[in-house]
Amino acid sequence: MPEPAAIGYQGTKARNVMDEHSLWHLARHSPRLLGRFLAMAWQADRCAVIVLLVAEVVGGAASGVLLAMTAQAMAPLVGTGTVAHRVHEAMPYLIGAGVSAAVSRGSHAFGQWAEDRLRPQLLTAADQSLLDAVLRVRLEVYQNPEFTQDQERAEAGVVRSERLVTEIQVFLGSLIRLVAAGGVLAGLHPLMLGVLLLAVVPSGVGAVLRARIEYRTSLTVTAGRTIKSMMRGYATSKWVGDEVRGNSMGPYLRFWYARISASVDEKILAETPKQLRVDLLSYATSGLCLAGAYGALGWLTVTGRVSLAVSATVIVAVRQALASIRDLLAYTIGLFRHCLYLADWEKFIDNSRTQAPRTTGPVVPEAVETVRAEKVSYWYPNKTAPAVDDVSLTFNRGEVVAIVGENGSGKSTLIRLLLGLYTTEKGTVTWDGIDLRDADQVALRDRTGVVTQAFCSWPLSVRENVTLGQPRTHDDVPVWEALNQVGMVEAIEELPNRLDTLLARELYGGVLLSGGQWQRIACARAMYRQPALLVMDEPTSMMDARGEHQIFTELKKMAQGRITIVVTHRLENTKIADRIVVMEHGKVIEHGTFGQLATAGGLFQELYELSQDR
């Protein structure tokens, strides 16, 4: 059996995640990641980036000047002479300190303005990249559970991209203030700076270790959280409200939800003792070092090695430096932590580029004459039997072919292979002789139209619901024609804004359609495309008899210009088909016209008779 590696997704599990998140790795890669975000911010709003950087530099420099002025003012203030004289002496420095404080506050306001502008724009840019990445990958990549988990982690990265702006701003500001305070401090007594640094290193290391533990925990609970949020979405959806109540599913759903929540919580709680140990150790070590720093200052002052004025300034500078270092550490840790998530976002985006369908190679013709499957097989990952097994079929332009068979016989998989949505693992699918594995996949997408079993009710206007996937148009005539083909003209004309009516819940100012009406819209969308290969998988399962009759009549009418394939369990409908293909366990077991198969004594006849036996 071929490896599921055919899916080819190199997800997180394929890498040793925590190796990649060692301190060294983080320190090495965070600047590059921050650089990427800076480039994104630059692209989004240059003016705000410049203002932010200038504001932080000016604000930091002003705080350094403020400290230097305070130090200068301190000497006359604690010196000799009358109070008036001392104040007079210190006055120029005090005025300088006041001006520096004003400049510092003013630049902070501008920095805040820039931050307010950048936050939403960065969030949008990161979010947009994620959406692009998910839409970019080949359909097969969805089969890989790692892809979903990686996507969840990338989503967490998107949320954090917004916070990154604040963190970068505070990080920069505190770094500049620290350098300024450190400069003043070093000028006063170099020893102070060394002792001070020693005091903060242990808590810095502790905070980084804590961030790693948190991230490691989040990795272990991602799968649980994903399934929890999926189940929550289903259980609380208004669409399944009747099913949940009508079948008294509520108690079991609550029980299930509580159980999975408890298992997620258990994993998180298991990590808390480690976090406590790291915190206690780093606080104790940094406290001891800080006590040593203040002890050294006291000793230097008492032994007359530094003057009282210098000592007083050192205390002010130490306070400012400590506050800056605390901010710097807190925000460096925040940056590190967010970089862990952003690295996931970045990996996901970059991986998606290698999972994109090919955009080179031969372009399949707009009006394809023949689609041929030759000895085609396909396995899903973790399945022991192929979903499609050694199938050879030919479909010709102008034909309507019905594919039938019991549940799980491989019909939907086969049509995905014919559409080029899945790649064959054995055998070939060719469009007019072009092997789809070599063909330009983007061009191929323009030639296909499909109605799937689980079609989506897009919260868009009627017009957009019909034209979705096609270039925007102002010509409503073909839109009405497509709606006419599915018998929806009257229903749409009754809507408040006709084609402009939003098809969404009343909450959003829209109107809702019935299940069958939605299915008609899905059919209209595929017909509007006028594709070379039109595939309809159970297109009328929700429709009334009139709707069903109309769809099949229209399909027959428009069959000349294309190849039409219909998958259906309602065997009556296969009468319109030129040929019927019957599948069982992934193989084609019968092939012929309705007249031939209905009396051939095979599976088709059996299923048809069962459908008539009511």
Ligand SMILES: Nc1ncnc2c1ncn2[C@@H]1O[C@H](COP(=O)(O)OP(=O)(O)OP(=O)(O)O)[C@@H](O)[C@H]1O
């Ligand atoms: N995404 C998937 N992952 C794993 N196995 C799958 C997946 N989709 C389908 N299968 C398996 O492949 C086989 C064929 O499924 P397929 O959906 O092609 O059948 P089908 O004939 O279209 O069924 P139905 O009539 O119920 O729609 C089944 O055994 C099914 O369990």
